[in-house]
Amino acid sequence: MLSSESLALIDKEVAKYPAEQRQSAVMSALRIAQVEKGWLSNEVMDFIAHYLGMQPIAVYEVATFYNMYNTQPVGKHKLCVCTNLPCKLMGADAIAEKLKKKLGVEFGETTEDKQFTLVEGECMGACGDAPLLLVNNHRMESFLNEEKVEALLDELKGK
Amino acid sequence: MVIQGGPVIFNTLHLSDSWKLSSYESAGGYSALKKILAEKTPAETIIAEVKTSALRGRGGAGFPTGLKWSFMPRQFPGDKYVVCNSDEGEPGTFKDRDIMRYNPHALIEGMIIAGYTLGAKAGYNYIHGEIFDIYEGMERAVEEARAAGYLGDNILGSGFSFNLYNHHGYGAYICGEETALLESIEGKKGQPRFKPPFPASFGLYGKPTTINNTETFASIPYIMREGGQKFLELGKPNNGGTKLFSVSGHVEKPGNYEVSLGTPFSELLQMAGGIKGGRKLKAVIPGGSSAPVLPGEIMMDCTMDFDSIAKAGSMLGSGAVIVMDESVCMVRALERLSYFYFEESCGQCTPCREGTGWMYRVVHRIEHGQGRPEDLELLDSVAANIAGRTICALGDAAAMPVQGMLKHYRHEFEHHIEHKKCMV
Numbered sequence: 095m096l097s098s099e100s101l102a103l104i105d106k107e108v109a110k111y112p113a114e115q116r117q118s119a120v121m122s123a124l125r126i127a128q129v130e131k132g133w134l135s136n137e138v139m140d141f142i143a144h145y146l147g148m149q150p151i152a153v154y155e156v157a158t159f160y161n162m163y164n165t166q167p168v169g170k171h172k173l174c175v176c177t178n179l180p181c182k183l184m185g186a187d188a189i190a191e192k193l194k195k196k197l198g199v200e201f202g203e204t205t206e207d208k209q210f211t212l213v214e215g216e217c218m219g220a221c222g223d224a225p226l227l228l229v230n231n232h233r234m235e236s237f238l239n240e241e242k243v244e245a246l247l248d249e250l251k252g253k
Numbered sequence: 254m255v256i257q258g259g260p261v262i263f264n265t266l267h268l269s270d271s272w273k274l275s276s277y278e279s280a281g282g283y284s285a286l287k288k289i290l291a292e293k294t295p296a297e298t299i300i301a302e303v304k305t306s307a308l309r310g311r312g313g314a315g316f317p318t319g320l321k322w323s324f325m326p327r328q329f330p331g332d333k334y335v336v337c338n339s340d341e342g343e344p345g346t347f348k349d350r351d352i353m354r355y356n357p358h359a360l361i362e363g364m365i366i367a368g369y370t371l372g373a374k375a376g377y378n379y380i381h382g383e384i385f386d387i388y389e390g391m392e393r394a395v396e397e398a399r400a401a402g403y404l405g406d407n408i409l410g411s412g413f414s415f416n417l418y419n420h421h422g423y424g425a426y427i428c429g430e431e432t433a434l435l436e437s438i439e440g441k442k443g444q445p446r447f448k449p450p451f452p453a454s455f456g457l458y459g460k461p462t463t464i465n466n467t468e469t470f471a472s473i474p475y476i477m478r479e480g481g482q483k484f485l486e487l488g489k490p491n492n493g494g495t496k497l498f499s500v501s502g503h504v505e506k507p508g509n510y511e512v513s514l515g516t517p518f519s520e521l522l523q524m525a526g527g528i529k530g531g532r533k534l535k536a537v538i539p540g541g542s543s544a545p546v547l548p549g550e551i552m553m554d555c556t557m558d559f560d561s562i563a564k565a566g567s568m569l570g571s572g573a574v575i576v577m578d579e580s581v582c583m584v585r586a587l588e589r590l591s592y593f594y595f596e597e598s599c600g601q602c603t604p605c606r607e608g609t610g611w612m613y614r615v616v617h618r619i620e621h622g623q624g625r626p627e628d629l630e631l632l633d634s635v636a637a638n639i640a641g642r643t644i645c646a647l648g649d650a651a652a653m654p655v656q657g658m659l660k661h662y663r664h665e666f667e668h669h670i671e672h673k674k675c676m677v
């Protein structure tokens with residue numbers, strides 16, 4: 095189900111917790127699985143449940159509670175734009191509008207070619223770098239302006 | 254973004270690669286830990302020193318750290334834990350990220366000293382989900398400390414053992430609440446626990462646990478190196494030390510500023526380059542989005558410490574200063590904040606789950622020209638009926654911005670309702 099590289103990463107996380115607390119690694123296991131698979135299907139979550147000795151429902155609960163897990167398929171590049179107040183004061187709305195127009199989608203939608211999913215995010219704890227967005231959860235793009243958005247989309251399209 | 258160094262937290266900023274162990278050691282880092290381990294300093298002595306320093310929790314509540322440490326039943330046999338809350342997601346707050354980025358070893362040394370003092374053999378550092386690169390950096394810093402013998406079994410030959418692990422969150426504001434954070438480390442939904450019992454008696458895996466904020470732990474090495482009295486004197490009575498202020502919004506130089514508690518707001522604003530584009534200051538949210546907003550003229554008379562901001566009717570919180578100029582519509586600002594609390598309510602307590610959505614919908618309709626004359630009383634009532642009626646403070650955190658806005662900017666809301674448009 096998961097590659098040996100992913101399993102090795104999960105094992106490294108499991109080792110951080112007491113031996114009888116394998117469940118503590120579920121958040122990391124889901125993150126690692128999502129990096130490999132792009133999203134978390136029931137099959138992937140069932141596998142993680144079995145791997146960590148959890149009930150599948152307990153894994154689903156975690157995956158649906160935290161915002162950064164994709165429990166539905168998403169585009170190749172998920173762009174999550176913070177629109178919270180400090181980012182808004184620095185022009186996040188214009189950035190969001192630009193992205194919607196360029197991609198032809200609203201928040202929560204995926205482009206027809208499945209390249210991009212656009213979502214609205216909450217505070218990412220980096221308000222001094224506002225406005226900003228996350229690419230696939232792990233790459234932050236800061237101090238955005240319209241030119242930077244154009245350049246980012248061009249770069250990602252080539253990937 | 255600007256980062257202004259200071260003596261306590263950002264004491265390695267002037268060095269190249271400030272985040273490296275060698276930089277930290279050259280600035281006196283780990284000397285406090287070495288001294289404690291060599292002299293076998295009694296835990297009571299360390300707690301007394303922290304009490305002298307008047308260090309108050311930097312995560313938002315401002316609770317005295319020495320007092321919190323004294324609650325830990327450290328003599329009891331069995332596992333105990335120290336946990337660091339690096340899950341900063343309160344809009345406006347971005348200081349812990351820079352501590353972990355530029356001086357991670359101050360946090361690590363602080364947690365080791367806490368572990369020694371409180372009888373814990375393991376610690377967990379819970380890192381906000383959206384800053385993955387910082388999590389990776391912390392993983393490297395922990396490895397570096399382990400390789401140098403500061404973490405692991407029998408640290409520096411003292412017989413004391415302590416391990417530290419980073420736990421990565423994945424997008425839930427509520428996990429900044431300490432018992433939700435513990436649930437999350439246990440691999441569950443981050444829903445806060447009913448208290449009591451408090452974490453000091455029933456914490457992580459049901460074991461005694463002390464949870465402090467990143468900046469709080471990172472202040473400990475200075476206190477133990479230089480003395481609690483010297484830390485206290487950096488600030489003012491009951492508000493010891495320096496504090497990081499994260500300044501965002503309409504300023505020329507947003508960033509993190511390490512300044513003495515008690516610094517006048519006007520000075521902090523000046524450091525941040527003043528209001529962007531030379532416009533006029535309108536309002537400030539002085540301690541993260543849940544702190545009630547204060548008009549600019551009130552802020553200009555405040556000093557940046559727990560007591561002064563509380564006296565002005567708000568709270569210092571996490572030290573996140575959101576600055577708004579005269580162009581900002583307060584209805585629109587509140588609409589966005591109310592949406593945030595609605596989105597982030599964990600759904601466990603009815604007043605918060607239902608009330609945050611209700612407040613958002615009312616503010617939303619006022620902003621969109623569909624407000625009703627009775628709406629402001631309705632908002633007063635809903636906010637008052639959430640506050641104090643939930644398991645955790647998210648309910649209060651959602652109510653306070655509404656109450657603060659209606660206290661100081663009621664006329665803007667009335668104008669919106671009456672004229673169906675903004676007065677700004």
